[in-house]
Amino acid sequence: MENMYLPYRMFIEKITEEAPLVRTYRLKFKNPADEEKFSFKAGQFGEYSIFGEGESTFCIASSPTRKGYIECTFRVAGRVTKALANCEEGDEIGFRGPYGNTFPIDDWKGKNLLFIAGGIGLPPLRCVIWNCLDLRENYRDITILYGARSVNDLVYKHELEEWNNRPDVNLFTTVDPGGETPNWKGKVGFVPAILKEVSPSSDNTIAAVCGPPIMIKLTLPVLFELGFKEENIFTTLENRMKCGIGKCGHCAVGPYYVCKDGPVITYKELKELPQEY
Amino acid sequence: MSDLINKTSQFFSSGIIDLFIGYKKGRLGEGKPAFFTKPDQLSELIFDENCIVNLAVYLRKPELKKYSKIGILANFGTLRALLQLAAENQITDGQYLILTVADGKVLEFANLKAIEEYVANNLPKPNPERLALLKEIESKSREERWDFWTRELSSCIRCYACRAACPLCYCEQCLVECNQPQWVGVPPTGLGNLEWHIVRAMHLAGRCISCGECEAACPMEIPLGLLTQKLNMTIISNFGQIPGTKREPDYALSTFKVDDKENFIR
Amino acid sequence: MEYKLIKLEKIQEFINSLIATGKQVLAPKQKKEKVFFSLIHSFEEIAMDYIQTAFSAKSAVFPKCEELYTFEKNGKETILNNPQAPENDTIVFGMRPCDGAAFDYLATFFLKENPDYHFKMRYDNTIFVGLTCSSGDEFCFCSSVGISPSDTRGSDLMLTKTENGYYVEIITEKGKKLVEQFANFFEQIEQIDKTKYVANIQKRFDSSALKEKISGAFDWERWEETSLPCFGCGTCAFSCPTCTCFDIQDEANLLGGTRYRIWDTCALGIFTKHASGHNPREKQSERWRNRILHKFLYTDEQFGILSCVGCGRCIRNCPAELSIIEQVNAITEG
Numbered sequence: 001m002e003n004m005y006l007p008y009r010m011f012i013e014k015i016t017e018e019a020p021l022v023r024t025y026r027l028k029f030k031n032p033a034d035e036e037k038f039s040f041k042a043g044q045f046g047e048y049s050i051f052g053e054g055e056s057t058f059c060i061a062s063s064p065t066r067k068g069y070i071e072c073t074f075r076v077a078g079r080v081t082k083a084l085a086n087c088e089e090g091d092e093i094g095f096r097g098p099y100g101n102t103f104p105i106d107d108w109k110g111k112n113l114l115f116i117a118g119g120i121g122l123p124p125l126r127c128v129i130w131n132c133l134d135l136r137e138n139y140r141d142i143t144i145l146y147g148a149r150s151v152n153d154l155v156y157k158h159e160l161e162e163w164n165n166r167p168d169v170n171l172f173t174t175v176d177p178g179g180e181t182p183n184w185k186g187k188v189g190f191v192p193a194i195l196k197e198v199s200p201s202s203d204n205t206i207a208a209v210c211g212p213p214i215m216i217k218l219t220l221p222v223l224f225e226l227g228f229k230e231e232n233i234f235t236t237l238e239n240r241m242k243c244g245i246g247k248c249g250h251c252a253v254g255p256y257y258v259c260k261d262g263p264v265i266t267y268k269e270l271k272e273l274p275q276e277y
Numbered sequence: 278m279s280d281l282i283n284k285t286s287q288f289f290s291s292g293i294i295d296l297f298i299g300y301k302k303g304r305l306g307e308g309k310p311a312f313f314t315k316p317d318q319l320s321e322l323i324f325d326e327n328c329i330v331n332l333a334v335y336l337r338k339p340e341l342k343k344y345s346k347i348g349i350l351a352n353f354g355t356l357r358a359l360l361q362l363a364a365e366n367q368i369t370d371g372q373y374l375i376l377t378v379a380d381g382k383v384l385e386f387a388n389l390k391a392i393e394e395y396v397a398n399n400l401p402k403p404n405p406e407r408l409a410l411l412k413e414i415e416s417k418s419r420e421e422r423w424d425f426w427t428r429e430l431s432s433c434i435r436c437y438a439c440r441a442a443c444p445l446c447y448c449e450q451c452l453v454e455c456n457q458p459q460w461v462g463v464p465p466t467g468l469g470n471l472e473w474h475i476v477r478a479m480h481l482a483g484r485c486i487s488c489g490e491c492e493a494a495c496p497m498e499i500p501l502g503l504l505t506q507k508l509n510m511t512i513i514s515n516f517g518q519i520p521g522t523k524r525e526p527d528y529a530l531s532t533f534k535v536d537d538k539e540n541f542i543r
Numbered sequence: 544m545e546y547k548l549i550k551l552e553k554i555q556e557f558i559n560s561l562i563a564t565g566k567q568v569l570a571p572k573q574k575k576e577k578v579f580f581s582l583i584h585s586f587e588e589i590a591m592d593y594i595q596t597a598f599s600a601k602s603a604v605f606p607k608c609e610e611l612y613t614f615e616k617n618g619k620e621t622i623l624n625n626p627q628a629p630e631n632d633t634i635v636f637g638m639r640p641c642d643g644a645a646f647d648y649l650a651t652f653f654l655k656e657n658p659d660y661h662f663k664m665r666y667d668n669t670i671f672v673g674l675t676c677s678s679g680d681e682f683c684f685c686s687s688v689g690i691s692p693s694d695t696r697g698s699d700l701m702l703t704k705t706e707n708g709y710y711v712e713i714i715t716e717k718g719k720k721l722v723e724q725f726a727n728f729f730e731q732i733e734q735i736d737k738t739k740y741v742a743n744i745q746k747r748f749d750s751s752a753l754k755e756k757i758s759g760a761f762d763w764e765r766w767e768e769t770s771l772p773c774f775g776c777g778t779c780a781f782s783c784p785t786c787t788c789f790d791i792q793d794e795a796n797l798l799g800g801t802r803y804r805i806w807d808t809c810a811l812g813i814f815t816k817h818a819s820g821h822n823p824r825e826k827q828s829e830r831w832r833n834r835i836l837h838k839f840l841y842t843d844e845q846f847g848i849l850s851c852v853g854c855g856r857c858i859r860n861c862p863a864e865l866s867i868i869e870q871v872n873a874i875t876e877g
Contacts, residue, residue, distance in 0.1 A: 003625050003660040005611040005791075005802065051614040051621055051802075052795030077818040079456045092621055213821070240817055242791045245657040248807070249788030250814060253823070254761075255841040260657070274761050276815070276823040276833070304681070309864035312771040330863065334774050339826055340767055434607045434806060438776035442862055454813055463792045464803040465608045494862040496597060496778045498575040 004245055007049050007094030008034045013069060015089055018155040019148075021076040022120060023085060024061065027095060028069050039098075040064055042105055042128040043236065043264040046097025047244050048072060048084065056080035057241045059263075060098060061123035063130035070095070073123040073155060099244040100263050103128045103234060105135075108206050112141040116219060118191050118211025119148050122155050124236050124263075125210050129163075136168060143170040143200050147191040147215075150179030172198055192218040195226075202227035208234040220267065230268035237262045237270075237277050253277050281324060281350075284383050285376070286316040288348055294374050298335055299350035300328040310335070324350055324378045331488040333358035333444035336368065348374035353399065354488030356392050357521030358444035361486050363389050364526050367447060389524040396522050403487075403506075411503060411510075427467060430474055432497045435465040439477065439501055442494035445484050452476055474504060482508035483529050486521030547722060547729040550708035557728040558586040561634055569603055570636040571596050580635070591637065594680050595854060599642050599784030600635045604649060604665040608805045611661065611791065615799035622799075628664045634721075637674040641685045641852040643697030645784030646671055650697075651846050652787055661804075670721055673698030676742040682855030684747040684868055690852055693741045703740050710735055744853075747868045752875040757840045760874050761832070769873055770831035772863040773810075779857035779867075780808035780834065785842075785850040788814070809833050835870055 014026040029035035041064055047055040056078070062071035076085045087093065105128060113132060117125045132139050144163060148154045154173065163171045173186035174194045180186075187194050191211065207228050209216055216235060223233055239251035239258040251258035254274045270277075288294045300308030301321040308328030313319055331354045341347060351359065356377065362368045375386045377395075386392045414422060437453070440446045453461045453473055461476055462469030477491075478501075485505035492502040513519055516529035526532055549557060561568050562584060570589045572581040577597040578590050610626040653662035676683075676692035685692060695701045699718030702709040711729065713719050722729055780786040790807040794800050807814060810830050816822045824830050842850040851867070858866045 001658055001660050001663060003612060004657060005660075005804075006623055006625070009621060009623070051616070052793050052800050054793050055791060079459070082457065090619070092619055094621070094623075238817070239823065240815055242789070243804075247653070247657065247659060247787070247789070248791070248804075249809060250790075250807075252809075252837075252841070254836070255844040276829070303864045304858075310772040312768070314768075335771070338771070338774075340771060340828055434781055436777045436781045436806075436808070437811070438778050438862070441774050441776035462794055463790070464794055464805050466794070466803075469794075490862070494776050494778070496782055496860050498577055 005096070005243075007047070007096040008038070009092055010070075010095045011092050012087055012089050015087075018073060018157070019153045021085075022073065022153075022155055023076075024071055024073040024123075024155075025084075025087075025093075026062075026069050026071050027093070030092065035068065040070070041098070041102035042131040043103040043124070044098035044100050045124075045244070045263060046070075046072070046095050046099060047241075048074075048080075049094030049096070050080055050083040050087075051094060053083040054080045055094075055096070055242070056084065057244065059124040059127060059236070061126050063127055063134060065131055065134035073120070073126075075120050096244060099259055101261065103131075103208065103264050105131060105138075108132075109138045110204075111139060112201070112203075112205040113139055113143070114200050114205055114207040115142075115144045115146075116191060116195060116207060116209045116211070117144075117146045118215040119153060120155065121211030121215070122146055125208055126156060126159070128208065133166075133169070140204070141170065142168065143172075143198075145172045145174070145191065145195055145198060147174040147176070147194065147211075148179070149176050151175055151181045151184050153179070190218070191215050192222050195219060195222045199226060202229075202232075206232050206234065210236055230271065231266050233267040234264060235267065235270070236264055239277055280381075281376075281378055281383050282319045282322050284385070285313070285322065285348065285350075286319050288374060289316040289319075294346045294348040296341065296344040296346075297322075297348040297350070298332050300324060300330070322350075324352075328352055329354075329489075329493070331355050331358055331442075331444050331490045333362065334442060334490065336362070336373070336444075337447050346374065348376065351375055351377050353377075353396075353401070354486060354490070355444070356396055357486035358488065360389065360392055360396060360524050361445060361484060361521040362447075363524045364528070365445075365484075370524070393522065393524050400519070400522065407503070407506065410500070411507060414503065415507075427471065429499050430470045431467060433465055433470040433474070433499060434497060435463070435470065435473065436496065438494040438496060439491035442490040443481070444488065444490070445481060445486065446477075452480075474501065477501075478504035478508055481505045483512040483516075483518060484520050485509050544734075545713040545719065545722075546732050546734050547711040547713065548705075548708050548732040549702075549711055549729055553728045554709060555586040557725060558583075558589070558636065560725055560728070561636075565631045567629070567631055567633040568636055569600055569633060580638075589637065591674075594676075594678060595639060595683070595856060595859065597856065597860060598782045599645060599854065599856065600638050601642075601645065601649065601784050603633050603635050603669050604646070604662055605653075605787065606665075608803055609661055611802045611804055613799065613801045614795070616797070626661065626664075629668050631668075633665070633669045634672060635669060636672045637702070638671060638698075639676055639854065640673055640692055640694035640696070640698070640701075641683075641690055641854040642784050643671060643673045643701075644685075644690045644694055644852045645697065645854070647697035648785050648842070648846075648848055648850055648852070649787065651848060652785075652842075652850075655846065670699050670717055671697060672718075673701045675701065675703035675737065675740060676744070677704060677740055679742045679744045680855070682858045682866075682868075683742075683744050683853065684855060685853035686744040687747045687750055687868075688849050688851050688853045689750065691741070692744050693737050703737050705735070705740055710737070710740075748871045749875055753839060753871055756875050756877070757836070760836065760840070763874060765873060766832045767826075767828040769870055770828040770865070773827050773831050773865055774863060775810050775812065775827045775830065776862060777808040777810035778860045778862070779865075780810050781806055782856040782860050784852060784854055784856070785838075809837070835867070835874075838867075839871070 009030040010027040016024040045059040049055045061073045163169045237258045241251045242248040246257040246260040297313040301311040303309035370389045461472045518529045571578045578593040580600040613624045615622045653659040699715045701712040789804040838851040
């Protein structure tokens with residue numbers, strides 16, 4: 001039997017500064033055998049470790065269609081993320097995973113996709129966005145609405161530009177009022193308001209929403225107004241986690257463990273859970 | 278008891294209080310904490326020398342915020358905790374209706390000053406058995422004392438029941454939960470346990486009102502109260518300050534007096 | 544099933560032989576006012592006549608602090624090492640049937656899905672010797688949760704004290720092997736009727752009424768009122784034979800260190816607190832509710848097992864004297 005707490009040893013191949021205190025690390029396996037047996041799907045997450053400091057939970061932000069590496073994007077918040085931020089390219093860190101369920105992108109074939117993200121909520125969706133873009137022929141319209149507090153707080157700035165230039169992606173970016181710069185070409189306003197303004201069709205459409213709780217709370221009524229059904233609205237839960245495999249109890253919401261039954265959940269399922277997330 | 282029940286009932290009916298924290302009969306006949314919100318529940322209210330839980334610990338519960346005025350039935354430890362909390366600006370004069378029972382009579386304290394006087398007149402002598410135990414530990418050699426405490430503290434499971442039961446451990450974030458840097462090791466191993474209990478005792482030095490709740494709550498039967506008691510005795514003998522007897526700040530380790538006998542501070 | 548008898552004068556020799564052959568014997572031992580499962584070095588240390596230990600023996604398979612692995616730093620490389628398996632068998636001797644049932648639950652919880660390496664390493668190395676209850680107290684309520692005071696669930700051997708000595712039921716292969724290894728202490732005997740040696744544990748609540756009410760109990764309006772005396776010490780969870788929650792923490796220096804898992808509990812506010820400061824279970828009443836529902840509803844939904852075995856420890860240990868029996872009765876009464 002395997003010790004499930006033993007992480008893969010990874011090294012940081014590339015560091016990208018995304019926004020203030022937000023970084024993306026591209027990680028590669030130290031051991032080629034680990035790389036070979038490793039696979040994951042869109043929506044899954046992992047435990048990233050700095051030995052001696054602890055572990056931190058984030059989604060895998062890269063797409064499973066891009067082989068040979070994984071990427072994570074994190075904001076410096078606590079002890080582990082601070083230690084992670086002190087790493088340099090070439091440094092070794094630990095990674096356990098993949099854990100959790102996935103976005104059912106096979107079931108989404110032939111549908112329109114609407115991705116709505118706020119701030120640091122884009123990384124979990126970036127994984128599924130690239131996954132779907134790399135299998136572009138499977139899906140119809142792809143619309144992305146992304147908002148952040150200010151222009152500087154937008155993550156994946158180069159990719160936003162790339163998506164903006166693609167004819168097969170409708171991208172709307174927005175920043176909170178006061179967060180714009182003089183040459184900002186996107187929208188100004190909060191995500192729910194911009195969603196109302198853009199008013200995408202709910203017909204044959206899946207919505208995936210990820211961001212701060214307040215954004216999600218205010219976005220849902222707009223989606224319902226647009227006619228989205230509860231079972232077609234997906235989000236990811238972000239409870240405090242420790243083990244990632246349904247043992248330590250931290251992320252439990254009733255009998256549901258965010259780490260193994262989630263993190264991907266439809267609004268319909270979410271409504272059935274005790275309000276403890 | 279009927280006097281206590283009648284009076285409390287009147288406080289409810291005249292709208293002075295909407296919650297009363299007292300005691301009711303526990304499993305072995307001793308008092309257990311009880312919360313009364315209606316006068317008709319008061320038939321269960323009791324008070325005697327076996328009501329030992331320090332009810333001041335409950336005053337920090339967020340669940341109590343919805344009550345407009347709370348009455349509390351205070352044993353001696355609770356009264357001292359209330360004074361100490363007042364001295365540390367955690368509660369204000371008049372915030373609570375404070376009752377006790379002395380010589381079979383219900384006493385209502387008009388203000389904290391009245392409590393101060395009552396406490397001053399009734400301050401008990403330290404328990405001779407505890408003093409003997411402390412003396413016994415003090416008489417040990419340094420190595421023996423080290424062995425004694427490392428052995429006792431090795432059974433600690435870091436449940437922090439000692440902290441939860443202490444009416445004076447009210448920090449929003451305890452030092453043990455600060456992890457940048459990690460001051461105190463979290464795993465219940467020898468070193469971390471030692472660090473935790475030293476930190477706890479030091480933070481209560483000169484503040485501990487000797488109610489014994491930490492030790493009573495400890496599920497592992499560790500004689501925790503000895504640590505704070507020893508530190509308190511040191512404070513008392515050096516500065517003459519007795520915790521939980523004054524409503525104004527009088528904390529030897531954080532107040533400055535111009536006539537301080539130490540030179541370094543001037 | 545096979546049955547044996549171990550005479551009163553032989554039990555001492557049996558235990559001492561177990562110790563002499565290097566087995567780690569965990570048995571009830573008096574410490575001040577309470578009885579704890581402790582590592583014993585001779586039979587005399589054992590408190591055979593106890594109602595309930597203050598803590599269960601779960602630390603035999605789920606210690607309060609356990610190495611997940613160690614790491615050594617070697618320049619830019621890190622070397623990871625699995626923890627060492629215990630060399631010798633552990634014998635949990637004289638546990639109550641409620642604790643046996645609890646070990647059964649723990650095995651389901653830790654091994655059914657994503658099997659836990661560390662638990663298995665200890666569980667496989669542990670032999671459980673149960674002891675039938677000849678008496679109980681007002682906090683015992685195993686019979687209310689479907690467990691009997693002579694239940695053999697989770698035990699490898701089950702002892703029942705009789706006039707002639709301890710009647711031994713051999714429950715598992717593991718138990719059989721132990722008896723064979725120490726065969727000279729045991730005598731052959733026919734099956735007996737245990738009834739007269741078994742305590743009568745009263746039903747403290749109506750389990751079918753509870754089952755009916757509990758699924759909708761999240762929104763019960765009395766959680767706050769009934770949990771007011773709780774000041775969040777967590778002793779109920781730490782002493783509970785089925786509580787499994789843990790935290791993961793590192794201890795290290797510049798050269799390397801250890802990643803530990805340590806007991807944790809949903810009774811503490813920090814347990815669910817996000818880095819952002821948001822706390823899904825902000826108040827003690829919400830944490831108390833989670834504990835009760837986990838015991839009587841959530842694990843039932845997850846595994847089809849209640850995770851309360853009626854040992855009564857949470858009641859005996861609670862400094863505020865909250866009672867899970869009273870709580871359950873309050874829920875069933877509405």
